[in-house]
Amino acid sequence: MTEQLALLPEYLSAHVRLTLAALAAGILLAVPAGVVVARVRALEAPVLALAGVIQTVPALALLAMMVPLLSGLGLPGIGTLPAFLALVLYSLLPILRNAVTGLHGVDAAVLEAARGLGMTRNERLLHVELPLALPVIVAGVRTATVWTVGMATLSTPIGAPSLGNYIFGGLQTRNTAAILTGCVAAAVLALGLDAIVRGVAVGLSARRRRPLAVAALLLLALASWAWTPPARTGSASASRPIVVGAKTFTEQYVLAEILAGTVHARTGRATRTLPSLGSAVAFDALCRDEIDLYVDYTGTLWATVMGRKGAGGSRREMEAEVRRWLLERNGVTLAASLGFENAYCFAVRRDTAERLGLVTLSDLARHARDLSLASDYEFFAREEWRAVESAYGLAFRARRTMDPSLLYRAIEAAQVDAITAYSSDGRIEALGLVVLEDERRAIPPYDAVVLAGRRLAREAPDALAALRELDGAIDVARMRSLNRLVDEQGRSPAAAASSFLRDRRLHVPERTPLAR
């Protein structure tokens, strides 16, 4: 728990910055827009409909859509900017709708009195309409505040740190304390900001100095705390640290720490990890030098990045082709092949395998119509699934999609009959699952490879050289045991990584742990 709390300032301040900036922009956009819409009746229906449509897009999808959208415009597609823009869009509707409702709700007799006194349109707005609509507008701001705080936790997968790092990291590494810390912190923040907004509202409308002053002071204190850069430890060089990305599962967290630790130990360069990136986000981020390093898998690159169908020959041939293609097309260097595969594989419980006599995927295909299959978010949308499906004629009774960390729990509890496991996952052994053989080789090889961005290759050749040491350094047994340290024994990814680095006699520097 203390480990969790040590991370709180970083995540919370990032969360506060994101939320406050988005709310401020939302208010500055939505209130004037509400004024215009309230005056020009013809605009009301289309504008509110548009804001409503934005609102119906699921928050996570809206955030994810920002990534290609901004990249298309040549702007940073991951990190704070897309999260900020998505949150602004999301905060618009409640404020806009309430501004329009509030302005329309002003008593006609009072408005006529204002005209009768000789107020111009702007004077009426300033002295009469806005003050009278204020309570309704504030109610909208409060709704937006609570939504924004909650939704900001979802900005973690697009590379903006937030309290969501606790939740995503905790979910992947089965760390309830982390999830709880993130949730409680987000709830407390939402309540606190709501109270501040309410204080401002009470102070303004009843013109009581004290609540206004208290609220303003609290807001100012919160903002100045959030925007004060933390005292960085160990950042000797002023240059940007080398940023190591990680996708959203344990192995990636551990490998990111290993890459960061290796580079730092060998070159003395500052490194930073950026965990919990979406799978496609990570590659795009690398291509745009928003991250410098991450680990991907040849089969994934083959199918999703290169858009190839079927397997591309042997593991060796495929790796060579991936290496050539990435360098040519994207300037991305394949710095090392770690020495293990993390392939999608189909796994069943031992009792299921024995009862139905399952050894290969062909066996599975014969019984599939009586069985249910669960997989992660992406598998059913991937080329590999179509390849397996057509190679074996797989047709399951039911297909379910869930978070990867929950797959093992689902099969352990017999809630599903088969899952797509990852071949390097420590839990296959731990749970005694049986991996079915892909005898028709429908699934391509998934060698774990270290990818380095263009900027790193150009500016830090020493880091690239250091990473070559990792070539073949981790076999599948080692990776499984590292994964098990986290998933089964509750160690942090950073702790698992240091055990590996120590074995390689690399000095393990003091670093902020990743997810625990």
Added chain:
Amino acid sequence: MIRVEGLTRRYGSTLAVVDVSFHVEAGQVLALVGGSGAGKTTTLKMINRLVEPDAGRVVVEGKDAASVEPHALRRSIGYVFQGIGLFPHMTVAENVAMPLRLAAWERDKIGARVGELLALVEIDPPLAGRFPASLSGGEQQRVGVARALAASPRVMLLDEPFGALDPLTRDRLQRSFDGLRRRLGLTAVFVTHDMAEALVLADLIGVMRAGRLVQVGTPAELARCPADEGVASLVDAPRRQARLVASRLEGRS
């Protein structure tokens, strides 16, 4: 001072006001009397352009109202609203100060003027910091009058100013308004459906019916030669009522 010529206003196919003309001299008070829907309030609102006329002309203090910016015109004319129309989010003092702020008075001058105005309409100083909702109807109406008088207009328009008050309060306010307008030499047009009120307060009475001004004249003229039966009956109504009241009070029927 206020000259109205051929004012006409229609709403859709309905004629709300048809060809209304009258002239109010400086220092005179004209009461527009008639039933609901007779066009009294529309006529009143066309004087300060809260309603724009379809035809006709309004001249206030020698200037064609159509040639002045509407908000500037309205600032020069005091207006007391039906239903009072105080701003609920402002204190009494702030309501009264509003016309002065619009006229960009200096802050300390505004304070002094507000005190003067509240004294004029007999509002206790402690009420100045209160919000309108906590005032009685009579107090609210006095504040409304104070606000209308704030920028020292020479012309005032009043839309059923005493309509929603209890009889005693109405009587007191009527008399205090009568005193005020004589003291300040105000020229005023007010709308009422109460003939007794018109007879008590007005120098001129205009009787309206179905959008038309049926007759305009002094109370005595209206009583002496009414334009038609309706006007005669209307002018006579308070007297009839008073006789009936007197006889009831004496226990004769």
